[in-house]
Amino acid sequence: MDVVEMLRQTREKKNSRPITFSAPMVRYSTLPFRMLCHNHGCDVVFSPMIVAKGFNKSEQLRNIELQSDPLERPLLVQFASKDAEEFVTASEYVVNQCEGVNLNCGCPSKKVRKVGLGSALLDKPELIADIIKTSHSRLGEKQNFSVSAKIRILPDQGETIELCKRIEKMHSDFIIIHARNRFQKDHETPNYEMMSLIRDSIQIPIVANGSIFNQQDWELYKNKTRCEGVMSARGLLKNPGMFEGSTLTKPEYVQELWDLIKKHKASHSKYETTKKMFGRITNDLLNKNDRILLQQCKNEEQLKEFLSERDLLN
Numbered sequence: 368m369d370v371v372e373m374l375r376q377t378r379e380k381k382n383s384r385p386i387t388f389s390a391p392m393v394r395y396s397t398l399p400f401r402m403l404c405h406n407h408g409c410d411v412v413f414s415p416m417i418v419a420k421g422f423n424k425s426e427q428l429r430n431i432e433l434q435s436d437p438l439e440r441p442l443l444v445q446f447a448s449k450d451a452e453e454f455v456t457a458s459e460y461v462v463n464q465c466e467g468v469n470l471n472c473g474c475p476s477k478k479v480r481k482v483g484l485g486s487a488l489l490d491k492p493e494l495i496a497d498i499i500k501t502s503h504s505r506l507g508e509k510q511n512f513s514v515s516a517k518i519r520i521l522p523d524q525g526e527t528i529e530l531c532k533r534i535e536k537m538h539s540d541f542i543i544i545h546a547r548n549r550f551q552k553d554h555e556t557p558n559y560e561m562m563s564l565i566r567d568s569i570q571i572p573i574v575a576n577g578s579i580f581n582q583q584d585w586e587l588y589k590n591k592t593r594c595e596g597v598m599s600a601r602g603l604l605k606n607p608g609m610f611e612g613s614t615l616t617k618p619e620y621v622q623e624l625w626d627l628i629k630k631h632k633a634s635h636s637k638y639e640t641t642k643k644m645f646g647r648i649t650n651d652l653l654n655k656n657d658r659i660l661l662q663q664c665k666n667e668e669q670l671k672e673f674l675s676e677r678d679l680l681n
């Protein structure tokens with residue numbers, strides 16, 4: 368269950384499948400969704416981004432922000448923070464719940480950047496370095512526990528490479544790279560060339576992220592960047608079995624997700640998010656009219672009835 372070891376072993380074996388990660392996703396990568404991904408080919412699952420400052424405030428908040436289950440592991444927990452002490456404190460709360468912590472340096476949301484978190488950290492490489500270095504020195508002794516960063520590439524090639532080298536030097540166990548800069552939209556083509564240049568510059572394992580929707584996409588990354596891991600967000604929302612190799616989502620995932628949400632109710636209580644998740648997972652199973660009708664379901668009961676009528680739920 369040592370994620371770093373898993374990544375290293377992949378590097379050593381030629382032609383091996385990269386280690387597969389489900390991405391951190393605010394609101395979506397809750398315990399039920401992570402369990403679904405874990406059951407269908409994701410080797411490592413990720414919590415949503417959690418703001419470390421709030422997490423450190425009270426046990427009540429911690430219980431709301433992070434529910435986990437030994438069955439979903441290996442699990443990595445992502446924190447947004449701009450302070451090394453704060454990040455380490457938050458990490459110490461979760462050391463027994465997961466296999467590692469990750470620093471969010473990529474979130475482009477205005478609200479997040481305004482308070483100096485997420486991709487705002489990309490303007491302060493010295494702060495990223497300080498957080499990683501402090502975490503490594505305080506948590507690095509713990510066996511099977513990783514410290515890592517998730518970044519976006521920078522518009523400037525040289526600065527991107529400098530940043531990755533710096534993160535490596537501070538003993539980040541691996542690095543997750545979303546192959547777009549923070550000004551790019553999700554539909555824009557990932558910068559594979561940049562990923563390849565980064566690969567030539569650092570030795571720590573790389574987890575590549577950006578527009579992975581099927582096997583061809585992750586093989587492209589593997590071939591172009593020799594990455595040890597691949598991570599998907601939107602691809603898994605549409606098809607949680609993607610990393611098992613299935614090109615389209617399967618109707619049975621709908622029932623499985625429903626049952627997991629029921630089982631772990633406390634961690635998935637917002638109806639609007641539940642509806643959106645079912646909207647994504649059924650996207651390829653419903654026609655356009657039905658997709659609109661699904662969005663009109665006002666509550667869980669209506670959603671259940673709607674999905675049952677289409678033979679997607681018992």
Ligand SMILES: Cc1cc2nc3c(=O)[nH]c(=O)nc-3n(C[C@H](O)[C@H](O)[C@H](O)COP(=O)(O)O)c2cc1C
Pocket residue numbers: 390391392393394395415416445471473474517545553576577578579598599600601602
């Ligand atoms: C709904 C949603 C929520 C996201 N939340 C987070 C988050 O909490 N932390 C993070 O680092 N990235 C977050 N992201 C970005 C993804 O992790 C990922 O980097 C990005 O979507 C690119 O991957 P993709 O092309 O596979 O979607 C989110 C993306 C989506 C679609």
